[in-house]
Amino acid sequence: MAPKPTKVTNRIRALRAGAGGMTQADLARELGVTRQTVIAIEQGRYSPSLELAFQIARIFRQPLDEVFQYDEA
Secondary structure, eight states, rough: OOOOOOEEEEEEEHHHHHHOOHHHHHHHHHSSSSSHHHHHHHHTSSSOHHHHHHHHHHHHHHHHHHHEEEEOO
C-alpha cells in the first residue's frame, strides 16, 4: 500500500528551475540531506521538519508560505 500524500504542497521544483536550473542534487547538498529526501519533499510524500522548511525557503530567498502551502481540504 502506497503512503498517503501529505496535505503540504510546495513550489520547490519551480523555484529550482528559476534558480538557474538548480538540480535536486544541488539542493540536497546545500541542505545536507540526500537527493531522495528532496525528491520525496517535492512529490509531497514527505513533509520536512520546520527547520528544514525554513532552510529551503532561505536558499530560495522566499517567505516560507511562498514555498510551502497547507491544503486544509
